[in-house]
Amino acid sequence: MKIFVYNYREFDEAEYFQKFSQEYGVELGISKDAPTLENAHLARGYEYVSIITTRIDRALLEKFCEYGVKMLSTRTVGYDHIDTRAAKELGIHVSNVSYSPECVADYTVMLMLMSIRKMKRIMQREEINDFSLPGIQGRELPNFTVGVLGTGRIGRAVIRDLSGFGCKIYACDKHENEDVKAQAQYTDLETIYRECDLITLHMPLLEDNFHLIDRDAIAKMKDGVVIVNTARGGLIDTKALIEGIESGRISAAGLDVIEDEFGMYYHDRKSDVLSKRDLYILRGFPNVIVTPHMAFYTDQAVSDMVKNSLLSCMYHAEGKEDLWAVV
Ligand code: COI
Numbered sequence: 001m002k003i004f005v006y007n008y009r010e011f012d013e014a015e016y017f018q019k020f021s022q023e024y025g026v027e028l029g030i031s032k033d034a035p036t037l038e039n040a041h042l043a044r045g046y047e048y049v050s051i052i053t054t055r056i057d058r059a060l061l062e063k064f065c066e067y068g069v070k071m072l073s074t075r076t077v078g079y080d081h082i083d084t085r086a087a088k089e090l091g092i093h094v095s096n097v098s099y100s101p102e103c104v105a106d107y108t109v110m111l112m113l114m115s116i117r118k119m120k121r122i123m124q125r126e127e128i129n130d131f132s133l134p135g136i137q138g139r140e141l142p143n144f145t146v147g148v149l150g151t152g153r154i155g156r157a158v159i160r161d162l163s164g165f166g167c168k169i170y171a172c173d174k175h176e177n178e179d180v181k182a183q184a185q186y187t188d189l190e191t192i193y194r195e196c197d198l199i200t201l202h203m204p205l206l207e208d209n210f211h212l213i214d215r216d217a218i219a220k221m222k223d224g225v226v227i228v229n230t231a232r233g234g235l236i237d238t239k240a241l242i243e244g245i246e247s248g249r250i251s252a253a254g255l256d257v258i259e260d261e262f263g264m265y266y267h268d269r270k271s272d273v274l275s276k277r278d279l280y281i282l283r284g285f286p287n288v289i290v291t292p293h294m295a296f297y298t299d300q301a302v303s304d305m306v307k308n309s310l311l312s313c314m315y316h317a318e319g320k321e322d323l324w325a326v327v
């Protein structure tokens with residue numbers, strides 16, 4: 001079978017694309033660029049297309065449809081970048097992938113520890129030989145009550161990791177998982193907001209949870225709450241977050257994702273003037289760590305992303321059950 005791959009990365013994905021395409025007998029077409037209306041024609045003759053997190057709107061889907069594309073597989077867990085409603089209407093199948101949840105779970109715990117140990121300030125001071133103590137006293141995770149929003153594979157891995165620290169863990173999800181109950185207590189959002197010293201987000205971005213963390217939610221949170229987000233920027237109303245940090249209600253934040261990342265991350269934009277004011281504001285706070293959506297980025301995860309995207313297309317082509325089918 002044939003699969004066209006957009007955003008093909010030579011430096012890290014190529015070895016896995018070579019390995020798995022040979023293993024599965026898949027013929028690849030590749031473009032290093034993101035799919036656009038201008039280069040959608042490259043996928044002509046391919047029924048299966050693999051993409052990452054670039055915006056796939058109705059117009060682009062219509063173009064793909066015109067060129068005979070039957071299925072889009074995103075080499076990512078999240079698929080909020082794809083207009084799945086339009087895809088469904090046009091009869092284009094969409095799938096995502098799963099990959100080792102440890103990459104995001106490890107990174108989340110790292111952001112938690114960096115946030116509560118004031119690591120940004122410690123590192124900034126170290127650079128200028130400021131070895132003083134005032135202002136950098138940290139707090140200890142075993143003394144925390146942590147709220148984990150979302151107990152899918154990543155949320156569960158975070159809970160498992162956190163259980164080793166001895167903190168109290170609350171979890172919240174529409175679908176409760178039995179294994180989680182050994183390490184965390186399921187509760188409602190209100191309790192999490194009221195009781196938790198640290199709240200970490202691990203849910204997909206959907207229409208009904210856009211700006212879940214808004215002014216009202218922040219007003220209900222414990223004074224000095226720490227917020228960690230390695231899921232999707234749209235889960236948090238950035239303006240409300242900034243206000244919460246300015247007022248001191250939020251004492252620290254670790255953000256691997258922010259709203260409106262499209263077109264920015266995974267490119268070298270150092271010489272460009274970016275109109276991303278919220279990013280500059282957040283980055284300017286001494287108690288906020290912003291990283292460019294890197295939590296996924298490990299060798300294991302990249303291998304899984306490539307492998308499972310190819311497998312997903314193959315399962316569909318062979319009429320087998322596609323474990324990652326979305327639409
Ligand atoms: C995902 O897989 O959903 C991610 O967040 C990582 C991706 C942006 C490369």
